[in-house]
Amino acid sequence: MATYIDRPIVRSSIKAWGQMVLLLSILVAFSAHAADEETSGIAAALGLETAEGVDTTEESVSNDNSATSENETSTSDNIESTSSLPTPAPPPVISGESTNNAQIETTPTPQKDNDIRQRISGIFSEIEGLQAVNISVTQGVVTLTGETANEKKAQQAINLTNRLTDVVTVEDRINRTLDVQENVSTVYQGLKAQVTNLVKALPLLLVGIVIFGLVAWFGSWLSNRKKMWQRLTPNPFVAELLSQTVKVIFIIFGLILGLSLIGAETILGTLLGGAGVIGIAVGFAVKDTIENYIASLMLSIRQPFRARDHIVINGQEGIVVRLTSRATILMTLDGNQLRIPNSEVFKGTILNYTKNPERRFTFELGVDANDDPLAAIKVGLDAIHTLTFVLDEPKAIAVITNVGDSNIVLEFQIWVDQSETDFAKARSIAIRETKHALENEGFSLPEPIYRLRFNNKLEKAFEHIRGSADNPQSDLTVTPTMPESAENNQSDDQDKKQAKARAKTILQGHNADDVLDARPDDKLMKKVEQEIAQSSDETDLLNNNSPQE
Secondary structure, three states, rough: OHHHHHHHHHEEEEEHHHHHHHHHHHHHHHHHHHHHHHHHHHHHHHHHHHHHHHHHHHHHHHHOOOOOHHHHHHHHHHHHHHHHOOOOOOOOOEOOOOEOOOOOOOOOHHHHHHHHHHHHHHHHHHOOOOOEEEEEEOOEEEEEEEEEEEEEEEEEEEEHHHHOOOEEEEEHHHHHHHHOHHHHHHHHHHHHHHHHHHHHHHHHHHHHHHHHHHHHHHHHHOOOHHHHHHOOOOOOOHHHHHHHHHHHHHHHHHHHHHHHHHHOOOOHHHHHHHHHHHHHHHHHHHHHHHHHHHHHHHHHOOOOOOOOOOOOOOOOEEEEEEEEOOEEEOOOOOEEEEEEHHHHHOOOEEOOOOOOOOEEEEEEEEEOOOOOHHHHHHHHHHHHHHOOOOOOOOOOOEEEEEOOOEEEEEEEEEEEEOOOHHHHHHHHHHHHHHHHHHHOOOOOOOOOOOOOOOHHHHHHHHHHHHOOOOOOOOOOOOOOOOOOOHHHHHHHHHHHOOOHHHHHHOOOOOHHOOOOOOOHHHHHEEEEEEHHHHHOOOOOOOOOOOOOO
């Protein structure tokens, strides 16, 4: 099942369906928000009309009173014009009281108190849930009693009362019944209104979805024009980055068009602000992934190595297979696949053996201290120059590095073309030929010799133990140090001749040429070619047409 989901087509389908579900949820939420705003606008308009109706009623009542008709009419008009103007937000409620910021008159009249009470009563009568609120006004102080279903309705009554002119303060004595039926009925009515508005907005919502789908499809189609992006930039990673950026831009543009069509432009600022905060949080969470992605971009631009290059990255040696957007894949000399994150590759030390095919190897041999080291150097270099894989330029050299207790150490430095020669095999063959050449010319390669010296008393004690009758079969034996005789030299020469004859016989046997062949083994390169030819979901960022640093 995991293998099936990993396929590109399935992953793309899942990603597309996920994006569509997310878009639908966002558009539904925005439609509900727009419906709430429309309902609030209607309520505001209804309140304004109600205020005008109350003013008309007040005017008719004042006309019946001939004594104060003109004064009441002007007062009513003043209240109407003042109440219709926008006012600042209500002040905070302290100990159940709400204060009005308007100046308090020094000469209150009962007529004004009556006008305030009638005005508030008329407003409350037109608002559902406030009909049971009783109003009493004394000296401009409004006392609200009665019942409301919840705190929201009580605060609405206080805020509306506080907006009227000539109101000194509001005394809150409203009883919150918290009746289940009334509160549930209110919520139900609100939900019903939202559903109704959503049903009305469905055609517009569908048009917005269609517009978004068309714009997003065009962006996706444009991003899939790989040949066009490759013409703009030869780097495959940069081309893919440009195509994905264009796709995202078209998706955002389509989203803006869809939201504008349903009248939810005000939500875009909130959405972008929330996306910024979420982006910062996600950035901290995936900083390693982002660092690796940027490193992949820089490596694809710089191209520090090519496929089939023999490189060493922070001590990890292998042959380059491919460079992906996440890791650099190598084939180790053991034939294993090695993946190194691109962030480590970009920051690490890269040693490229293939960049310069000429490579030098060194080895040391020691000759006897009595031999002439320069003569030994000439013999060794003559033997080395007979090897076909040794380069004439740069020229092979040898130097004296150290004079030991019993030998003189010589270091031979030899250059080969590693693209045509196996480095390890060439070094092994060069050491063998140099050693044999020195031995054939009479130079000895001595081993370390340790000489033990004892004082006279200790030697006599050993001799006494040796000759003691009590220990005739003692394991302790003391052999005096004697100069090497001619017979011993002849024996060593005979052993060397036998060893060389044995080696010659063995090297002339079947498949012996493979041992002396310094050409590189093609088995590892065949595995590398198979890995390169193997299809992969990840794009190879190595391109021979791109400039290399």
